[in-house]
């Protein structure tokens with residue numbers, strides 16, 4: 001387990017670079033989150049909802065035909081089977097219980113592709129809390145089905161109309177809302193990003209993934225340590241959750257994959273580790289893609305969930321300390337991996353998850369190796385892209 005210091009730094013990354021107006025909110029959350037997350041009553045209700053509402057534990061599936069192809073033992077951690085189709089609900093269930101415990105009645109969130117917005121609107125419906133989701137006006141047009149889902153769940157979707165009208169602008173609007181409504185509102189962030197304590201809090205809520213992997217491997221192969229754990233990285237929450245309980249098991253190789261888009265040298269990319277450098281985004285110090293004069297660069301990836309110009313500070317730290325390796329995967333490599341998993345195992349993955357699967361042909365695996373790949377989500381939301389790219 002790797003924890004940030006009490007100011008939220010993992011080495012030099014993280015912290016809380018926020019406007020003064022937000023300090024009381026963030027300070028209250030920082031003072032309370034660990035006590036709440038560790039309390040008996042929270043743990044009971046969180047695990048009950050993960051089990052009966054989200055459908056956990058998610059299976060650890062031995063992919064036999066994929067294993068035969070790569071001449072190793074390939075295990076798939078099936079986060080795609082969660083309610084709402086990805087790992088995101090693990091986090092929103094935890095944070096909604098925390099918000100309720102802190103007496104907040106109104107939830108705000110930002111969303112890019114709409115997946116986090118849907119997961120947030122879902123738990124707000126479950127708990128009967130008001131929900132406002134900020135979304136770039138461009139994204140609202142591009143992601144109509146998710147906008148409809150959020151509205152159906154009772155959320156208000158507010159367009160962000162500044163800048164490029166995408167995720168970055170939606171985040172600014174959400175922060176502005178929080179400053180204006182500090183007393184009744186909880187800001188529910190969707191990944192291991194943002195000011196401390198969000199990165200650590202979200203990592204702990206997603207850590208259920210690696211805790212289950214360990215138990216499941218133990219009962220299936222007699223040891224809880226695989227040779228590799230592989231996950232895709234947008235902000236980095238499914239990867240943080242997949243790595244969490246393995247961080248101190250040095251024999252386990254941890255690999256995160258980021259979206260290279262058209263290639264790391266193409267200018268059309270979201271590979272913030274391969275192409276970025278140190279800077280501040282969304283309240284924390286981390287790797288991000290920026291121009292020479294410090295403007296944040298607009299990211300590109302075929303996968304909306306990985307289309308983010310930064311990376312959670314934990315991953316920046318794991319990269320520099322070499323505890324984890326991060327590899328860029330292009331759009332085309334991800335698309336090949338989508339079709340490979342679909343045809344070999346009968347599982348249509350999300351485009352994001354395909355970025356993790358696309359590492360398999362790049363590794364030099366041994367027959368005895370056990371490789372766990374986290375399938376972060378299902379491909380239903382990506383069918384329009386698949387229809388175009390595969391001529392279906």
Ligand SMILES: *Cc1c(COP(=O)(O)O)cnc(C)c1O
Pocket residue numbers: 085086087088115116190191192232233234235236237238239305306350352353376377378
């Ligand atoms: C949102 C999303 C991601 C990226 O977010 P992380 O915080 O990096 O996990 C990956 N996969 C799916 C299916 C998603 O919906």
